[in-house]
Amino acid sequence: QVQLVESGGGLVQPGGSLRLSCAASGAILNMGWYRQAPGKQRELVASITISKRTNYTDSVKGRFTISRDNAKNMMYLQMNSLKPEDTAVYYCNAKILTRDYWGQGTQVTVSS
Secondary structure, X not given: OOOEEEEOOEEEOOXXXXXXXXXXXXXXXXXXXXXEOOOOOOEEEEEEEOOOOEEEOHHHOOOEEEEEEXXXXXXXXXXXXXXXXXXXXXXXXXXXXXXXXXXXXXXXXEOO
């Protein structure tokens, strides 16, 4: 059973930064960050392979950076220049074969 635990969310002013962390219970090939805002569907924010190939949704390109430390089974999301529209619950995701595994989510609120 894969376990994912997120941390690092919080309240930040527009233009500020936050760093999310995800601790995985073991080595995982493909991981990513998703987010879900109230009344909206969950969407992919960024993904990263075990070889550290990355992919970003257009709205966060140039502002967010996904990374991972394979030795520690950790994944990170550095979020800069945050906007109110980035407000959402952010989820750590792991894809293993045909299954998706999710963390419990961490709230990110961007507001003045």
